Amino acid sequence: MGLSNKQKNYIREQYRKKSSGQLAREIKADPDDIAAYIETLQPTADGRKKLIFLAITLMIPVLFFVILESSLRLFNYRGDTSLFEFPEEYFKGEYGLPNRNFNARYFFNTANLPGFSNDAFLADKPDTSFRVFVMGGSSTAGYPYGFNGTFSRVTADAMKDVMPGRLIEVVNIGAAAVNTYTLYDQIPEILAQEPDAIFIYTGHNEYYGALGVGSSEQFGAFPGFVRTYLRLQRLKTFMLIRDFIATVSGWIATTMADERLPAGDGTLMQRMVQDQTITLDSDAFLLGKNQFESNLDKILSRFDKNDIPVFISSIASNLKDQKPFVSIRSDKHPPAEEVFQRAKEHYQAGNYQDAYEKFKYAKDLDALKFRAPEIFNEIIRKKAEIHNAHYVPAYESLQANSINGIIGFDFMLEHLHANQPGYFHIGKSFFESFAESGILENELELTELRDWEHYFDAMKLSELDDRIAYHRIQLLTGGWPFKDEPDPYGYPYGYEPEGFIDDVAFDVVHTAKRWDQAKLSIAEYYTENGAFEKALSEYKGLIRDQPYNHSPYQFAGRLLLQYMNDFDRARPHFEKAWSMKPSNYNARMLGSIEVNDGNYERGISLLEQALEFNERDVQAMFNLSGAQAMNGQLETAYETAMKLRQVQPGFPGLDSWLWQLERQRQQHSPENQ
Known part of the structure; x- marks a missing residue:
């Protein structure tokens, strides 16, 4: 006769305390039946112990990383890497500013981090505010002037005149040596500050900017993987591991590498370059192009989903007066230097259209990809149309105002950074696109716009x-x-x-x-x-x-x-x-x-x-x-x-x-x- 359910319940409660014989006497059952039933219970008990032990074992590393992350945050490892800071010391938290330590997220091999502008915005956004964030690299940051040399301040000056009933807040977060990965990573923190519009001028740093395919600060050549990495590096523990790997890698590289580029020497431009031979249509070239397209899709679609108008500009560089940096002959293309010389011959002969085409081709053939290839402007135009963004023809404006229609030292200081007239025209282009967009058609008092010479003088760039x-x-x-x-x-x-x-x-x-x-x-x-x-x-x-x-x-x-x-x-x-x-x-x-x-x-x-x-x-x-x-x-x-x-x-x-x-x-x- 088998055990009843009542007897089994009693056995489960008491079998650890009493022997089979005691249990048999108490519940008047066969000791063999009791012993057999206890045998079925013993594996479950052992399994439960094993599960508890396994859970504790797994919790130890989790607890370790929780404690490590908390400690790193407590001691502020790598400092505050938020995009914006709200200083109590100077502004009592009333104003937000771009955080100069933000770029520590990306530059793990570079000691001197590029900084931001002094543009401020109210921490509590008033109803009258029209708030714009301006995204991009060193040209957006107004290098080599910075401060009042940025094109965004030209645009802001004009916006203030035609929108007298609004508080215009134009915040420039451009920084040297960053590309669309950085722009993508900035989006959540920008959205938190309730932007009314976004201005973008980017493309030149796509290959050698932080995390670019040819950069010394890279972390893989696949945009989806790198964007996942960007999310992970919000953790201080991840940054610690990243910095440790970078330090070890740097030590190995310093020990074994070519002595032409010692670690820490040279300009930021020099330190950012790893691959100096990215030829037109090569695998590395196509990876950079794919990176640019993929990131622009993500950036523009994110703003579009949040109903934030985006104004994205074509990008310009010095075509006529900057010879190619690295000239390489390939199976598909002639050397860049050879094409550049032909362009100069056409120019001197007065064949400006032929010269223009050759200058563009020579720039694209330059294997040192500091200047964005021409196809990037085509990508910008296409992506703007797909994602309902407003295209800003800054490149076209500079070209139209250049001597013989080819951009050179009339608007550029070297290979791609503009002089004061150059930044002025870019700012003017952004304003004109903004005014023509219709997003604030009923608010713009365009009769209040002053002569553009006034806005040039208002840049206040002194000797x-x-x-x-x-x-x-x-x-x-x-x-x-x-x-x-x-x-x-x-x-x-x-x-x-x-x-x-x-x-x-x-x-x-x-x-x-x-x-x-x-x-x-x-x-x-x-x-x-x-x-x-x-x-x-x-x-x-x-x-x-x-x-x-x-x-x-x-x-x-x-x-x-x-x-x-x-x-x-x-x-x-x-x-x-x-x-x-x-x-x-x-x-x-x-x-x-x-x-x-x-x-x-x-x-x-x-x-x-x-x-x-x-x-x-x-x-x-x-x-x-x-x-x-x-x-x-x-x-x-x-x-x-x-x-x-x-x-x-x-x-x-x-x-x-x-x-x-x-x-x-x-x-x-x-x-x-």
Whole structure:
């Protein structure tokens, strides 16, 4: 007779504590049946133990990585690599800025990371904001000018004029040596900041930019795999493993590699190159083309799905005045140098159309792929149409305005970075495409658009900016690939600065001197030498770059008031400084301007506020007494002047002023009426 269910339940509960004999006596069952049933239970118990042991074993490495990831985050390994930061120290978290450490995500073999612009946006987006993010490489970043040299600021200036009811926020996140992989990786963080439009100028860095197929910072040649890698490197643990592998690989490469390119030497342009022989239609060429197409599809479709208008531009480079860097004969194509020479012959003979075709072909044949091949512009046009993006004909605009229709040094400084007119035309092209797109048709007041010469001048690039650009270009073109070997006695070692401005510009490029510090130094130099308008231009350049900073407005206002006696132009600068940061100095200066203009009530109020900031401000006291007297408050003016005497009895002009007040008081006393 078998065991009942009740007996089996009792056995399952007690078999670990009691023997088969005890169980048999208690439940009055056959001991053999009980022993057989216990045998069926024992494997289940052992299996459960094994499962528990296996789970613990698997949890140990998971727990290890959780602890490691938490520790790396706690100690901020590699720093904050978010695309945007919201500094508490300077802006109390009110503004967001591009994070200069963002590029640590991509450059694991490069020590000096390319930075971003100073463009800021409000952390809490107001309803009136029209927010644009500008994506791309070094040309987007405005190299070699940076700051006010970017094309995006030209576009922003025009947008502000035709959209007076909007707060225009154009944020440039272009950086040197990045390509469409970086642009793809930026999208989630851009979307989080609620963009109203996206501007894109990209393509030149596709082969040698971070993670490109010919780059020293590559991680495979298949876009889908690399995009997965980009998602993984958000983890600090993954970055640690990546950096360890890169360090070991770098050590092996340094030990075994050709000594022509020692690790860490040369320009960023030089350090980024791994494959110098990417010939037209080769496997590497096609991989780069596939990479560009695949990433553009992902980028444009992502924005399209989120209903964000995208304006993507054709890209330009120096065709006429930049010979190919590497010339190789292949089975399919002639050497690039040979085609370039034929192009020059056509040009000199006046056959400009033939020359143009040959210059384009020579560029495409250049095996060192720093300049994007012509097919990339075709890809941009095609992808824009497929994904409902707006095509910006920047290349076509530069071509139309070039000498004989072929882009050269008229718009380019070397192989692909534009000069001021070049960046200006690119910015103009973006604005015109934006205005023609119809996305804000009812809001644009195009009659408010000024003459385009105004926007060129509004770039505020001074002699200092031009000299900084000069030194950066000299540094870039002084070595590979423009020269086989740098001249050990040439630039910068043997360079003698051409005066004070050039000396400061040299320091900006070759030392830790910041651009904004240099602008202030030059403004002071101009002021000391009586060149007040030039000094003002330097302050205006700082204002354009840092419109959220009260200091440049204050500096400009002080120059206009104290040195140029120009109250009209000083007023808006102090108004802006006062609205951004109420202070003793701003209140006193703005109050004095109001008094000078006969606005006594507001002038008196501001001067009184200046004394609230600093009750011993003797100049504010003196100015306040004068304002009160001009407003007919003679007794109050006299009291203020007497307070000044208590604070500083010998204040210049005080005794004479008190004497005048005494006479006016006597004349207006009831006895003399």
